Amino acid sequence: MSPLSTTLGPTRAIPRWSVLMNNAMTINRVRRYPGLAATGRCTCCRRGMVFILGVLAAATAGAMTPHLPPAGRQAVILEIDDYAEALEAARINQAMLLVSIEPAPHRQDDDPVARQLAQPPLRNRFTATGVSWVFCRLGLEEGGRELVRATSLQELRRGPGICVIDQRPGRWQGRVVTVLPRTPGKYYRFHETDLELLPALPRGSLTQRSLILAVRRHPERPQSTYGSCDQALATAAAAHSAHQASLMRQGHHGWEQRSRRLAGGRGGASEVCAESWPHQDLLDSCVDCVACWRQSAGHWQAVSSPQSAYGYDIRRGGNGIWYATGIFIR
Numbered sequence: 001m002s003p004l005s006t007t008l009g010p011t012r013a014i015p016r017w018s019v020l021m022n023n024a025m026t027i028n029r030v031r032r033y034p035g036l037a038a039t040g041r042c043t044c045c046r047r048g049m050v051f052i053l054g055v056l057a058a059a060t061a062g063a064m065t066p067h068l069p070p071a072g073r074q075a076v077i078l079e080i081d082d083y084a085e086a087l088e089a090a091r092i093n094q095a096m097l098l099v100s101i102e103p104a105p106h107r108q109d110d111d112p113v114a115r116q117l118a119q120p121p122l123r124n125r126f127t128a129t130g131v132s133w134v135f136c137r138l139g140l141e142e143g144g145r146e147l148v149r150a151t152s153l154q155e156l157r158r159g160p161g162i163c164v165i166d167q168r169p170g171r172w173q174g175r176v177v178t179v180l181p182r183t184p185g186k187y188y189r190f191h192e193t194d195l196e197l198l199p200a201l202p203r204g205s206l207t208q209r210s211l212i213l214a215v216r217r218h219p220e221r222p223q224s225t226y227g228s229c230d231q232a233l234a235t236a237a238a239a240h241s242a243h244q245a246s247l248m249r250q251g252h253h254g255w256e257q258r259s260r261r262l263a264g265g266r267g268g269a270s271e272v273c274a275e276s277w278p279h280q281d282l283l284d285s286c287v288d289c290v291a292c293w294r295q296s297a298g299h300w301q302a303v304s305s306p307q308s309a310y311g312y313d314i315r316r317g318g319n320g321i322w323y324a325t326g327i328f329i330r
Helices: 082-091 112-117 118-125 145-146 151-156 192-200 206-216 232-246 255-263 282-294 297-304
Strands: 011-022 026-033 044-046 077-079 097-104 134-137 162-166 175-181 269-275 307-318 324-330
Touching: 077 118, 082 097, 082 134, 097 112, 097 145, 112 118, 112 192, 112 232, 118 192, 134 145, 145 151, 151 162, 151 175, 162 192, 175 192, 175 206, 175 282, 192 206, 206 282, 206 307, 206 324, 232 255, 232 269, 232 307, 232 324, 255 269, 255 324, 269 282, 269 297, 282 297, 282 307, 282 324, 297 324
Parallel strands: 077 134, 097 134
Antiparallel strands: 011 026, 011 269, 097 162, 162 175, 269 324, 307 324
């Protein structure tokens, strides 16, 4: 079975999905039937809880922190299997920190993720971005379990997986910006291709990058995220997702005014919205919402088509439902 779908039992109606392109709205009505492979739904929302993940607590590292090449030189990868030292090395060198939390002690080289991270083609993908990285491997019994219990890593499902912390100067410094749990969920199941997509994700929050990853990992390879990740559109997508979450109602509220402001003479603006099933975690909900868009011709046209600029984000409401937004300039 595809990780993007599940077979549902009882019939369940989906009131609507709506996609706005400039000021025109296309509404697609869809129903779920027994045995239909489908995920996600798209209607209502309640009071939102803006999903902000805190900074991982950093321990003080020793004086012998390795240094990466100065800015402007070729990006490299450092490997430091002590979390505190790795975190400090990434901070000092303004690098990205990738922590691989593994089920067995990190000295065992038969771990499939460890083997993949050691492959030259994948490492080249990381350095080709022009950003230096620090790789840190931890076994669950070697400090990994304490990390996954942290509030900021709750999306790792309390088990092994990958987390990325952005230690470059700026808004996201010290924040967890990617989680890839290896424990299978309802819709998201880790695959080795997720690591191949990881290096090229644009800079942003955990919620933004998770939804962009969910779009890029879809088997039909939708093209909307290969234009420019526009900060104004990303901010607008975050704000609208939070607004839907606060209302506990999915919709394109105020789009006529918002679209004119966002387009700003750059061309036609469009927006897609979706909501997850209740009480799912972040990655399950991101995959769920992308699958939801796939079931609507209007939504999928926007998500799958090349866009000159885009912004995606998702927020969880007080009802346990996640509300996703994508905004595009064609």
